Amino acid sequence: MEKKHHVVVVGGGFGGLACVRALKQERVEITLVDQRNHHLFQPLLYQVATSILPTSEIAWPIRHLLKDRPEVRTLLAEVEGVDPEARELRFTDGGRLHYDTLVLATGARHSYFGNDSWESSAPGLKTLEDATAIRRRMLSAFEAAERSSDPEERRALLTFAVVGAGPTGVELVGIIAELAQRVLPSEFRTIDTREARVLLVEAGPRVLPAFPDGLSDYATQALAELGVEVRTGTPVTECDGDGITIGAERIPARTAIWAAGVKASHAAEWLGVAGDRAGRVPVGADLALPGRAEVFVIGDTAAVTNVDGTPVPGVAPAAKQQGEYVAGVIAARVAGRALPGPFRYRHQGSLATIGRRAAVADFGRIKLRGALAWWVWGIAHIYFLIGTRNRVAVVWSWFWSHTTGNNSARLITQGKQGIAVPRAPSVD
Amino acid sequence: MEKKHHVVVVGGGFGGLACVRALKQERVEITLVDQRNHHLFQPLLYQVATSILPTSEIAWPIRHLLKDRPEVRTLLAEVEGVDPEARELRFTDGGRLHYDTLVLATGARHSYFGNDSWESSAPGLKTLEDATAIRRRMLSAFEAAERSSDPEERRALLTFAVVGAGPTGVELVGIIAELAQRVLPSEFRTIDTREARVLLVEAGPRVLPAFPDGLSDYATQALAELGVEVRTGTPVTECDGDGITIGAERIPARTAIWAAGVKASHAAEWLGVAGDRAGRVPVGADLALPGRAEVFVIGDTAAVTNVDGTPVPGVAPAAKQQGEYVAGVIAARVAGRALPGPFRYRHQGSLATIGRRAAVADFGRIKLRGALAWWVWGIAHIYFLIGTRNRVAVVWSWFWSHTTGNNSARLITQGKQGIAVPRAPSVD
Numbered sequence: 001m002e003k004k005h006h007v008v009v010v011g012g013g014f015g016g017l018a019c020v021r022a023l024k025q026e027r028v029e030i031t032l033v034d035q036r037n038h039h040l041f042q043p044l045l046y047q048v049a050t051s052i053l054p055t056s057e058i059a060w061p062i063r064h065l066l067k068d069r070p071e072v073r074t075l076l077a078e079v080e081g082v083d084p085e086a087r088e089l090r091f092t093d094g095g096r097l098h099y100d101t102l103v104l105a106t107g108a109r110h111s112y113f114g115n116d117s118w119e120s121s122a123p124g125l126k127t128l129e130d131a132t133a134i135r136r137r138m139l140s141a142f143e144a145a146e147r148s149s150d151p152e153e154r155r156a157l158l159t160f161a162v163v164g165a166g167p168t169g170v171e172l173v174g175i176i177a178e179l180a181q182r183v184l185p186s187e188f189r190t191i192d193t194r195e196a197r198v199l200l201v202e203a204g205p206r207v208l209p210a211f212p213d214g215l216s217d218y219a220t221q222a223l224a225e226l227g228v229e230v231r232t233g234t235p236v237t238e239c240d241g242d243g244i245t246i247g248a249e250r251i252p253a254r255t256a257i258w259a260a261g262v263k264a265s266h267a268a269e270w271l272g273v274a275g276d277r278a279g280r281v282p283v284g285a286d287l288a289l290p291g292r293a294e295v296f297v298i299g300d301t302a303a304v305t306n307v308d309g310t311p312v313p314g315v316a317p318a319a320k321q322q323g324e325y326v327a328g329v330i331a332a333r334v335a336g337r338a339l340p341g342p343f344r345y346r347h348q349g350s351l352a353t354i355g356r357r358a359a360v361a362d363f364g365r366i367k368l369r370g371a372l373a374w375w376v377w378g379i380a381h382i383y384f385l386i387g388t389r390n391r392v393a394v395v396w397s398w399f400w401s402h403t404t405g406n407n408s409a410r411l412i413t414q415g416k417q418g419i420a421v422p423r424a425p426s427v428d
Numbered sequence: 429m430e431k432k433h434h435v436v437v438v439g440g441g442f443g444g445l446a447c448v449r450a451l452k453q454e455r456v457e458i459t460l461v462d463q464r465n466h467h468l469f470q471p472l473l474y475q476v477a478t479s480i481l482p483t484s485e486i487a488w489p490i491r492h493l494l495k496d497r498p499e500v501r502t503l504l505a506e507v508e509g510v511d512p513e514a515r516e517l518r519f520t521d522g523g524r525l526h527y528d529t530l531v532l533a534t535g536a537r538h539s540y541f542g543n544d545s546w547e548s549s550a551p552g553l554k555t556l557e558d559a560t561a562i563r564r565r566m567l568s569a570f571e572a573a574e575r576s577s578d579p580e581e582r583r584a585l586l587t588f589a590v591v592g593a594g595p596t597g598v599e600l601v602g603i604i605a606e607l608a609q610r611v612l613p614s615e616f617r618t619i620d621t622r623e624a625r626v627l628l629v630e631a632g633p634r635v636l637p638a639f640p641d642g643l644s645d646y647a648t649q650a651l652a653e654l655g656v657e658v659r660t661g662t663p664v665t666e667c668d669g670d671g672i673t674i675g676a677e678r679i680p681a682r683t684a685i686w687a688a689g690v691k692a693s694h695a696a697e698w699l700g701v702a703g704d705r706a707g708r709v710p711v712g713a714d715l716a717l718p719g720r721a722e723v724f725v726i727g728d729t730a731a732v733t734n735v736d737g738t739p740v741p742g743v744a745p746a747a748k749q750q751g752e753y754v755a756g757v758i759a760a761r762v763a764g765r766a767l768p769g770p771f772r773y774r775h776q777g778s779l780a781t782i783g784r785r786a787a788v789a790d791f792g793r794i795k796l797r798g799a800l801a802w803w804v805w806g807i808a809h810i811y812f813l814i815g816t817r818n819r820v821a822v823v824w825s826w827f828w829s830h831t832t833g834n835n836s837a838r839l840i841t842q843g844k845q846g847i848a849v850p851r852a853p854s855v856d
Contacts, residue, residue, distance in 0.1 A: 037571060037840040054484040056837040061567075063615040064834065073617040076571035076840075095575065128841050143465060143504040147523065187491040189501040389828045389836055393821065400817045406492065408817055409484040412465040412504070413556050414842055 004029040004071075005334045008089060008099035010079055011265075012039045012062040014316045015299030016105035018323030020072060026331040029071045031097065033089065035078040037061055040128060041385060043316060044394070046168055048131035049257075050175035051139070051407040055128050057393045060386055079106075082270045084292055101294045101330050104267045104281070105323065108300035108314065111261035111278065118239040122163060122256035125172070134257055136412050138176065141255045142184060143412070145191050156252035158196040161244050163236050164260030165202035166210065167352035170219060172257055173200045174355035175407075177226040182405050198228045199253070201246055203235035203260070208352055208360065210313070215360040218369045222354040236260075262314060264301040271295065276303045285342030287326050296329075298322035304343065312345045316384075321345060351377045356402060432457040432499075433762045436517060436527035438507055439693075440467045440490040442744045443727030444533035446751030448500060454759040457499045459525065461517065463506040465489055468556060469813060471744060472822070474596055476559035477685075478603035479567070479835040483556050485821045488814055507534075510698045512720055529722045529758050532695045532709070533751065536728035536742065539689035539706065546667040550589075550684035553596060562685055564840045566604065569683045570612060571840070573619045584680035586624040589672050591664050592688030593630035594638065595780035598647060600685060601628045602783035603835075605654040610833050626656045627681070629674055631663035631688070636780055636788065638741070643788040646797045650782040664688075690742060692729040699723065704731045713770030715754050724757075726750035732771065740773045744812075749773060779805045784830060 005028045009016045012034040020032055038059040047053040063074035078092040082102065089097040110124030123133055138160065145157035160176050162169045180196035187193075200207065200223065206216045207223070207230060223230055231246060238245035243252040261278075268275035271289060275281055280303035281289065287304065289295040298304075299319035304312040312318050325343045332339050349363035351373070359373035368376060378398065385391050401407055433456045437444045440462040448460055466487040475481040491502035506520040510530065517525040538552030551561055566588065573585035588604050590597045608624035615621075628635065628651065634644045635651070635658060651658055659674060666673035671680040689706075696703030699717060703709055708731035709717065715732065717723040726732075727747035732740040740746050753771045760767050777791035779801070787801035796804060806826065813819050829835055 037567060037838070054482040055841065056482040056839055059839055061615070061838040064838070067615045070617070074615070075575060076568075077575060128839065132841075139465060140504075147503060147505060187489075187495045187502070189498070389824075389832075389834075392824060396817075396820060396824065404817075406817075410465070410489045410492070411484055411487055411556065413483065413560075 005330075006031070006098065006100045007103065007330060008033065008097060008101070009103040009105060010034070010089070011105035011107060011299070011301075012036075012074075013042075013105060013107050013299060013319065015107075015319035015323040016103065017062070017065065018320040019103050019105065019298070019327045020066065020069075020323075022324040022327030023331060024069065026327075027334055028101075028330065029073075030069075031073045031075060031099075032062060032066065033075045033077050033079065033097070034062055035076070036127070037063070037076050038128070039065060039386075042126070043381060043384075045125055045128075045131050046171045046175065048128065048409070049125055049134040049138075050172065050179065051135050051410040052175065052401050053394060053397050054409045055132065057390050057397060058385070059128060060390070065386065079270065082295075084271065084295060087294070099294075101296070101333075103296045103298065103323075103326055103330075104270070104301060105297075105299045105319065106265035106267050106301050108262040108264050108278075110258050111263035112258065113261060115239070118236075118258070121239050121241050122161075122244070122258040124258040125168060132411075132413060135410075136414065137255050138179075139410055139412050142180075142188070142191070142193060142196075144254075146188050147190075152252070154191065155197075156243060157254045158191065158193070159199065159243070159251065159253035159255070160196065161199040161201060161251060161253040161256045163201045163239075163244070163256065163258050165200050165204070165207035165230070165232070166259060167208065167350075169200055169202070169257075169259035170207055170223065171353050172259060173198050173223065173228045174226055174353060177223075177228050178355050179407060181227055183407055194227075197253075198226075199251065200228055200230045201234055201236060201244070202230070202232045205233050207232065210350060211352070211360060211362050212367065215362055215367060215369060219352070219354055219360055222358045226355050262300065267297055267301045271297075278303075286329055286339070287322055287343050288329075296326045298326055304345070306345045307342050312343075313347075315350075317348050318345055351380065353377050433758075434459065434526065434528045435531065435758060436461065436525060436529070437531040437533060438462070438517070439533035439535060439727070439729075440464075440502075441470075441533060441535050441727065441747065443535075443747035443751040444531065445490070445493065446748040447531050447533065447726070447755045448494065448497075448751075450752045450755030451759060452497065454755075455762055456529075456758065457501075458497075459501045459503060459527075460490060460494065461503045461505050461507065461525070462490055463504070464555070465491070465504050466556070467493060467814075470554070471812075472809060473553055473556075473559050474599045474603065476556065476837070477553055477562040477566075478600065478607065479563050479838040480603065480829050481822060481825050482837045483560065485818050485825060486813070487556060488818070493814065507698065510723075512699065512723060515722070527722075529724070529761075531724045531726065531751075531754055531758075532698070532729060533725075533727045533747070534693035534695050534729050536690040536692050536706075538686050539691035540686065541689060543667065546686070549667050549669050550591060550672070550686040552686040553600070560839075560842060563838075564842065565683050566607075567838055567840050570608075570616070570619070570621060570624075572682075574616050575618075580680070582619065583625075584671060585682045586619065586621070587627065587671070587679065587681035587683070588624065589627045589629060589679060589681040589684045591629045591667075591672070591684065591686050593628050593632070593635035593658070593660070594687060595636065595778075597628055597630070597685075597687035598635055598651065599781050600687060601626050601651065601656045602654055602781060605651075605656050606783050607835060609655055611835055622655075625681075626654075627679065628656055628658045629662055629664060629672070630658070630660045633661050635660065638778055639780070639788060639790050640795065643790055643795060643797060647780070647782055647788055650786045654783050690728065695725055695729045699725075706731075714757055714767070715750055715771050716757075724754045726754055732773070734773045735770050741775075743778075745776050746773055779808065781805050 184193040264279035361368040612621040692707035
């Protein structure tokens, strides 16, 4: 039997999965390696963190998505390094895996801009565990406030600070504010959850910096209507378990969430190359590592320049397009066909929701805001979910949440490490 | 304002919640204390452990269930002890709470019959965390087997031992066997998941000991058809991370689950009374602590004798009936009405499923088995779920699982502590 060209893809996110899918019916065998067993629909992760959706509605076992592809093998393994000379991946358990072509699509984590100690006080939102940890902290803060007898402590427990006013930050504060204003008031007896303070802190001059000014202004106004305090032009200078400091102002806040920056995964270290400021691997116009034509890096872990010279943004559609592009290059090489031209990013538009009724959408010439934008956002996200089961389940969760005003997945799970327990004993 | 009689209920399970609900419109104020924020529908917990249902479909925030009861306050707090003289609860954080009447409904945990060290190797199934931990171990074992190159190790990874053949044990092995036989085969490339060995180990002479012989025989046969190895009359004598020992036989099994016994919560210690062999608090015919008429103990943490002299079983309907009964006693005392007679348990029948097509049901004179029993089981469980949202969601999950043969909630989450990693490095 002829030995087929072995493509190893690391990372089952949008980029890696798109690459594997686009290699269908090519003369290659594929191994998809991920340290998790599931593909995650990150654009809706904030809805898990805020208890609207259960975890399983936005995650799929990777090997299930590829079960009809007998030439694709899925491995749950953690990569430790790459040996480019031997063309081998090294795993943390000592295993090795030979590749003919390697595609690294390992994504990004949060960046605390050199203040990594802030992570334990202000977790970011990239994984299902991040989402359930944020959900636990947020819900536990309301619980602890209900038991606290110290007004100052209660105030700190009912202050929620989200750092970073990109789409994730805006989406998080919108739902947290609605939770405090509309969902929870009837359930607490001692506290009035409507007194909760929800802050959105942004170092730059305005919210949603990637959107046009008009939509940014609309978002600011819509957030104000939800009761969110927007603080722009104020970088965070300190962050601990008790609160955050912005400029000279100290804000006691027991719950802080980090949505301010990303840094790439360890792909640059694995390859032994210098990453850019965000740790991303600089790649050529064909998304290959310069000097290593058989190693591609795509998605949030790559620094990609578009054909027009602008940097390609770290968004899901860009990762998907890169995955498909690289699949085309690999297929052309294996088949001896002409190689495609340089990677060309097609921007499909930007969307962000504000609470459960409004959104902003920027499709270049067409700009939408309010309820219409929300519907466009909702339909687009249902469309991009995988499979009938999760589409129906998410629509049902949304329908329920919108008609009853209740968030159903309000579970505090996984131990006590994240519970914001009152410092002073509560006395009844 | 008149000071109302203060009823403190500890535990928001079936018993505690039934008590609070039955006290509606009585002249009392109520505090419901639980160390978790959610009420859990334990009869379907095995379906979370085996990846059929997501966690949020069988759990509800307790305070949400009681939001229309302004006289009920819900507290998330951990009880450390009771001071019966002062009529106070003590919390672990130093807080105290005065009661006029106390109802302890704190349930049970697993019992390892003196071998508590077995717990880390063979976790039990009582909480959502237990369920996701078992799910993680089970799915991780298949993942590790796919990577292992050692046939002996692979065999141990693909051996799943469930200890205890009551309804939970029978239900767990049924779904695990179906997972290995029908759901997973098309998703793995190196291993054949149909070679997985699923064992049900029981110290007693037969499976489902609480059911009549005929249904027990049917269950044994139905399990055999699913490929489950049933071993009765064989107590486990050793249990560690590598396997279990039954009698003289050592069975290498990386995944073991404990469904063999329960021990009561710490209520007896809190009260400073002697518990029975299972740690349960012996109570009188009115479910009150002898000599302490204002302290009731109900559900799995109480040793209750029925009016006919038989012990009341530790099942959900018994806990509910006890909660309702105690509510009646409290209401009568507060209102100065005549007290009800002794607690009388009405057995409503027993149900257990075997895989996704068969079940056994024992309603006294009426005994059912097979597909009809499965439908009775399914309809009964949907009926006992709370609220439209979760009923629809569970029906959708079941419909999907049955028609496509896929389990949707197959997520490995929450860290690596439970992953069955191959011992020898895998070599590709």
